[in-house]
Amino acid sequence: MQITRQADYAVRAVLYLAEINGDGRAPTSKIAGEMKIPPSFLAKIVSQLSVAGVLATSRGARGGVALARAPGEISLLEVIEAIDGPITLNECVPDRSACAFGKDCPVHSVWCQAQADLVARLQQTSFGSLTNGH
DSSP states (O other), rough: OOOHHHHHHHHHHHHHHHTTTGGBBBOOOHHHHHOOOOOOHHHHHHHHHHHSSSSEEEEEEEEEESSSOOOOGBBHHHHHHHHHHSSSSTTTTGGGGSTTTTTSSHHHHHHHHHHHHHHHHHHHHHHHHHHHHH
C-alpha cells in the first residue's frame, strides 16, 4: 500500500503550516516553494483540505492559507483521508464478500488487524506531535 503523491503533498503542506503556526497564514507560493510541491497541485490540495475543515483560506493582500485548528487537533489520518478517502489495505476488509474465499480466507483477519493498526497509528499522530522539537 502506498499513499498517493497528492496525499504526501497534503501532509507536507499541513506540516509546513503547523511549523509556522505562530506566524499564522502563508501564501501558497511560499508553501509550494518550501515544501517542493507543484503550485497547480497545491491549489487543488488546499481546496480539498479547506472543504475538509483542515485549512482556512483567505484572499487579498493579507490572504493566504492557515490551519483551521491547532496542529495538535489535526491527525495524519484526517489529512490523508481528506485527499485519498478511507484507507483500505485490501478490498475484502470493508466487504468480505469481495474475497473469493469468503469466510474461509485465512488472511482476512490479518488484513483487518493490519488496517486497524495503521488507522489507529495515523489517528494518534497529530501535526502538533510532529512539530514538537523542531
